[in-house]
Amino acid sequence: MLRHLCRAAQGGRQVKAIGPKLVIATHNAGKLREIRELLSPHGIECVGAAELDLPEPEETGNTFIDNAELKAREAADLSGLPALADDSGLSVDALHGMPGIFSARWAEDADGNRDFRRAMERVWHEVEAAGEEAGHDAHFVCALSVAWPDGSIESFEGKVHGTLVWPPRGERGFGYDPMFVANGMDQTFAEIDPDQKHAISHRADAFKKLVAALG
Numbered sequence: 498m499l500r501h502l503c504r505a506a507q508g509g510r511q512v513k514a515i516g517p518k519l520v521i522a523t524h525n526a527g528k529l530r531e532i533r534e535l536l537s538p539h540g541i542e543c544v545g546a547a548e549l550d551l552p553e554p555e556e557t558g559n560t561f562i563d564n565a566e567l568k569a570r571e572a573a574d575l576s577g578l579p580a581l582a583d584d585s586g587l588s589v590d591a592l593h594g595m596p597g598i599f600s601a602r603w604a605e606d607a608d609g610n611r612d613f614r615r616a617m618e619r620v621w622h623e624v625e626a627a628g629e630e631a632g633h634d635a636h637f638v639c640a641l642s643v644a645w646p647d648g649s650i651e652s653f654e655g656k657v658h659g660t661l662v663w664p665p666r667g668e669r670g671f672g673y674d675p676m677f678v679a680n681g682m683d684q685t686f687a688e689i690d691p692d693q694k695h696a697i698s699h700r701a702d703a704f705k706k707l708v709a710a711l712g
């Protein structure tokens with residue numbers, strides 16, 4: 498259904514179809530894997546930004562949606578194909594929403610190499626410094642933007658609420674997954690089966706909204 502050229506969305510939102518070939522404007526292999534899994538039931542051929550040698554744009558936006566839009570726009574302009582970007586992160590209540598849009602940057606050293614064990618240690622250290630009454634509540638946010646070569650763009654945001662735990666647990670997933678337990682679960686996002694993560698994650702929530710808008 499998503500392969501059709503144009504589709505009127507339920508609720509009056511007019512969104513063009515994104516298939517059959519869609520550029521996934523990310524350089525994060527964990528995200529690319531999850532996006533492929535989430536889109537696989539829809540018969541869309543996903544091409545990663547790295548496969549097309551697309552550059553990694555600087556994320557200069559102040560919101561998840563701003564950054565998702567700039568990544569999607571650049572990939573659509575350079576490839577001439579519809580492009581989907583994901584900007585996401587962990588928002589910690591005790592840290593007033595940080596690391597938020599800086600979630601990847603908190604893991605980077607001066608050379609740009611990422612170490613999420615260190616980033617998780619920083620998060621936990623700052624949560625402890627905020628004091629017990631600040632609590633351990635956190636949520637992941639995912640902004641998805643689809644940009645078309647004709648200049649149109651659509652964005653959707655998803656969330657999942659949970660609690661931070663220490664020490665980190667599990668080998669699956671990526672990023673901050675080993676320290677995040679979604680509400681109603683006992684295991685971290687890095688311990689649960691990927692299908693369970695896809696049923697409830699911030700990324701899955703945003704994809705539900707995207708797919709609904711595509712009709």
Ligand SMILES: O=c1nc[nH]c2c1ncn2[C@H]1C[C@H](O)[C@@H](COP(=O)(O)OP(=O)(O)OP(=O)(O)O)O1
Binds near residue numbers: 523584586674686
């Ligand atoms: O499901 C998730 N489970 C754990 N951690 C997550 C998740 N989703 C986002 N995160 C964290 C790690 C990631 O690196 C950062 C997003 O930063 P963000 O700039 O959107 O992505 P990125 O730089 O890794 O790849 P790219 O910009 O090429 O899509 O937030």
Ligand SMILES: [Mg+2]
Binds near residue numbers: 556601
């Ligand atoms: Mg990034």
